[in-house]
Amino acid sequence: MSAARFEVLVPPPADGSTRARLGRLELPHGVIDTPQFMPVGTNATVKALHPDEVEAAGASIILANTYHLYLRPGHERIRDLGGLHAFMGWDRPILTDSGGYQVVSLGDLRVIDDDGATFKSHIDGSVHRFTPEHSIAVQEALGADVAVAFDQPVFPSSPRAVVEDAMERTHRWAERSLAAHTRTDQALFGIVQGGLDPGLRERSARFIAGLPFDGINIGGLAGDETPEERNATLDATIPLLDGDPRPRYLMGLGSPLDLLEAVHRGVDLFDSVLPARVARNGQLWIPGGRLNLRNERFRDDPAPVQEGCPCPLCTRFSRAYLSHLFRARELLAYRLATCHNLTFTLDFMARIRVALRAGTFPVEMPELRSRAVRMSGGEVAVKRA
Numbered sequence: 001m002s003a004a005r006f007e008v009l010v011p012p013p014a015d016g017s018t019r020a021r022l023g024r025l026e027l028p029h030g031v032i033d034t035p036q037f038m039p040v041g042t043n044a045t046v047k048a049l050h051p052d053e054v055e056a057a058g059a060s061i062i063l064a065n066t067y068h069l070y071l072r073p074g075h076e077r078i079r080d081l082g083g084l085h086a087f088m089g090w091d092r093p094i095l096t097d098s099g100g101y102q103v104v105s106l107g108d109l110r111v112i113d114d115d116g117a118t119f120k121s122h123i124d125g126s127v128h129r130f131t132p133e134h135s136i137a138v139q140e141a142l143g144a145d146v147a148v149a150f151d152q153p154v155f156p157s158s159p160r161a162v163v164e165d166a167m168e169r170t171h172r173w174a175e176r177s178l179a180a181h182t183r184t185d186q187a188l189f190g191i192v193q194g195g196l197d198p199g200l201r202e203r204s205a206r207f208i209a210g211l212p213f214d215g216i217n218i219g220g221l222a223g224d225e226t227p228e229e230r231n232a233t234l235d236a237t238i239p240l241l242d243g244d245p246r247p248r249y250l251m252g253l254g255s256p257l258d259l260l261e262a263v264h265r266g267v268d269l270f271d272s273v274l275p276a277r278v279a280r281n282g283q284l285w286i287p288g289g290r291l292n293l294r295n296e297r298f299r300d301d302p303a304p305v306q307e308g309c310p311c312p313l314c315t316r317f318s319r320a321y322l323s324h325l326f327r328a329r330e331l332l333a334y335r336l337a338t339c340h341n342l343t344f345t346l347d348f349m350a351r352i353r354v355a356l357r358a359g360t361f362p363v364e365m366p367e368l369r370s371r372a373v374r375m376s377g378g379e380v381a382v383k384r385a
């Protein structure tokens with residue numbers, strides 16, 4: 001019996017206007033409506049927020065980073081303290097990544113061979129080694145609802161030979177990750193690689209989908225590719241998974257436009273630090289676009305950041321107050337701004353799900369897209385958006 005049960009509630013329409021679908025993913029610590037966005041809690045905390053605020057923002061699952069928690073405070077310490085859920089005070093679903101992305105993106109600090117990757121800690125320079133078996137052991141000790149197979153991501157723009165070599169290694173590591181995984185109360189997802197090459201993507205999708213994983217990650221994107229290259233890669237990959245009963249997860253996407261385009265192409269799950277990171281820099285997302293709260297004009301603006309937003313920032317404070325907090329580098333600024341951007345992002349996903357449930361997603365796509373494009377463009381010109 002698998003620890004993950006996924007059900008497609010509304011499949012894509014037969015007319016081919018979209019591959020977007022509405023789903024429901026049942027995990028040991030709760031149920032997730034898909035398409036869904038996972039806020040990132042790198043160090044077992046979504047930066048600046050109390051878990052109750054993460055939940056109030058609309059999050060039903062968060063991601064925690066295996067690499068960071070392995071180094072500090074240590075997976076065995078977390079296991080001995082009752083596992084990640086108890087340790088961080090979050091009793092809803094958690095997904096841990098494999099550590100592959102952090103380990104292999106350390107550049108000069110790491111060496112990869114067929115057995116695994118040796119790397120130096122970014123904290124103290126100490127030497128460590130991750131193999132598929134060790135990544136799984138660390139993730140089993142952390143005890144998230146979903147673990148992920150150890151992989152070797154490469155930049156999408158890497159030469160084909162490099163991409164192919166990493167893909168083949170990822171396939172061997174996928175089999176070893178599966179063989180090493182023993183926890184029956186934890187799901188395990190596998191990762192498709194293959195860069196921007198449709199042929200490699202096809203080989204990888206068929207290989208990974210042929211293994212008994214609980215979900216299919218689409219890796220190696222959200223890197224240095226253009227949106228057009230990413231969309232083309234998704235269009236070459238997702239149709240191969242038609243009829244596959246498992247959830248699809250694109251790692252590392254977080255802007256509303258990127259999320260929308262990937263949902264449209266059939267992706268169910270996402271994670272990214274982006275909404276929280278830009279919030280801490282004073283960039284607030286609203287339906288009209290984005291506001292830079294460090295801009296002079298907000299110092300006298302009594303309006304809330306977003307009229308009608310239910311978040312702790314907008315229900316109580318003005319743009320002028322938040323602007324002041326950022327200028328004074330007060331800690332409350334980071335907390336309130338993060339609450340808002342996560343609320344906005346998770347609400348955007350909820351709107352997509354409402355449209356999918358109603359069967360109006362293809363019709364609403366232009367409006368959703370123009371709303372999302374405004375977030376990626378310049379700052380809002382009007383004072384009240």
Ligand SMILES: [Zn+2]
Pocket residue numbers: 305306309310311312313314315339340343
């Ligand atoms: Zn708000």
